[in-house]
Amino acid sequence: MTSADASPAPTAFDHSGHPRWPLHPQPLPGETLMSWLARTSRLYSLIGTADLLDGLGVDTSGVDLDRYTPEPVLSALAQRSTCTAERLREMTLAGGTPWLLDSTDPGGCDFDTYVHQFSVLLPAGLARSDRRRRAPPAGTWLPWVxxxxxxxxxxxxxxxDTDADIAVxxxxxxxxxxxxxxxxxxxxxxxxxxIPGRLVFWDRTPPGSDEHAPPIPVPAVVAEIDRRTAVALTCGSVELGGGRVHAGVWFRLLRTVVDEVSTPLVRTGWWAKPLSAIWKSTGHSRPLRTSWVPFEQLRCDEQAKVLFAAATAINAVENDEIAASGADACLLRPRRYEPVDPGAAPTRSRSPVPARSAWDGVIAAIDAAVAAARVDSDAARSLFGFARTGCRTEDDVDELAYAFVELGIRLDWD
Ligand SMILES: [Zn+2]
Structure with a gap:
């Protein structure tokens, strides 16, 4: 007989020396830590989430546990349940570092590095001064939050099947x-x-009804972006036209496009044409505040319009429907099959040899190696190893690593 069966009305403090809670539901896939705690406390009479936390014997005051849970709290929770601290950390925003965000501390998230590491629609150097208008003060911003x-x-x-599974x-x-x-x-x-484990109150409820309003379908391009985000969250990588990319690349690439579609047309010169076409095809006009307010601080309806435009832009780049001149648009476009030329047997020819520098082939080979290294960790590692043979000092290696970052090649794969 388990300790849970022994007590028809258990309390979380009945462990009498045994630290494990008698009843503790398993976290649902994707559930937040506080939602799981709320569902756990529902299994006990007369106690709430705060009582469960008080009983841990560690200080949880002033901490937003869904954002960042200190290690002592995680290990105390792990001892009280059958979850590992690792599993519990995944249920917090901190579980998304460093691929979704560099840190849960705004001081550790640099706007320019996150948003402008890549370029997709617009050339990297274009509208650089305009971007600064949307940059929040240092130490006040977290991407996507x-x-x-x-x-x-x-x-x-x-x-x-049961209200007990209602979760956040x-x-x-x-x-x-x-x-x-x-x-x-x-x-x-x-x-x-x-209210985890019990019920949901919908903001959009028909008058005089406790039912929810009819669901609203989303545009196919938005659904596709969300599908990739869900895959990135669960698998750690996502398949794009140019090949598989790390989840960290996907979230930064998407945030780049969000910023690019937020750029006022007047700042984009020739590239105003494709940008304007993107907004036109969404049927919305660009919310004016996007010029100077970072995406995270826009209203929900404004955010939805910007995301729709970003999704439309990504779809258009993938289908070669618009001109995209960013250095990383190649990540979205299908990679073309490029057979390796087997070469020709050397023959003596009387016809004049066309004037061609040996460097033409070298430069093309370097371009191909760089393009491959942007999307493939093995290619990046090989290229770095090859280039490193020319380095004589640690400073040379640092310079090389910096050059790779400038070229959009990540060196921190897996
Ligand atoms: Zn659903």
Whole structure:
């Protein structure tokens, strides 16, 4: 007989020397830490999440546990449940570092590095001065993190077998401004208030009804972006036209396009034409505040329009429908099959040899190696190893690493 069966009305403090909680539901896939704690406390009479935390014997005051959970709290929670500290960390925003964001401390997130490491639609140097207008003061910004709003898919909630499984999902709530739709039902996530394990109050409820309003389908391009984000979150990488990229590349690339479609047309010269075509095809005009307010600080309706434009732009680049001159547009475009020339047997020819420098081949080979290294970790490692043979000092190696970063080649794969 388990300790849970022994007590019909257990309390979380019944462990009498044994630190494990008698009842502790398993976290649901994608659930936040606080949602799981709330569902756990539901299993006990007369106690809430705060009582569970008080009983841990470690200080949790003033800490937003869904954002960052200190290690002593994680290990105390791991001892009280059957989850590992590692699994519990994944249920917080800190579990998304360093691929979704560099740090949960705004002091550790540099706007320019995150947003402008890549360029897709616009040449890298274009509108550089304009970008500064959207840059938030240092130490005040986290990528993709906005004010706390809970969202959920009404159809996913309808599908649950039991109210006990009603939970707050990290991808739907906290940091993931990138996700606006349910990847299963392809409908918009709806704003709501969730009481984990019990019920959901929908913001958009028909008058006089406790049912939710009919779900709103999202455009196919937005659903596709959300699908990739979900894959990146769960698999750590995502397949793009140019090959598989690390989740960290995907989130930065997407944030780059979000910033590029936010650029005022007047700042983009010739490139105003494709940008304007993107906005026109969404059926919305660019919210004016996007010129000087970072995406994370826009209103929800403005964010949805910008994400729609970014998704449209990515789709157009992938289908070669617009001119994109950013250095990293190649990550989105399908990689063309390029057979290696087997060469020709040397023959003596009487015809004059065309004037051609041996460097033509070398330069083409370097370009190809750099393009491959941008999307392939093995190619990046090989190229770095090859180039490193010319380095004589540690400073030379640093210079080389910097040159790789400038070329958009990541050196911190896996
Ligand atoms: Zn759903």
């Amino acid at each position: 906005s004010k706390l709003d809970t969202r959920a898919c009404p159809l996913c909630i309808d599908d649950l 999902m990290m991808a739907h709530q906290y940091p993931m401004l990138t996700m606006t739709s349910c990847t299963k039902h392809l409908c918009r996530l709806e704003f709501c208030a969730v």
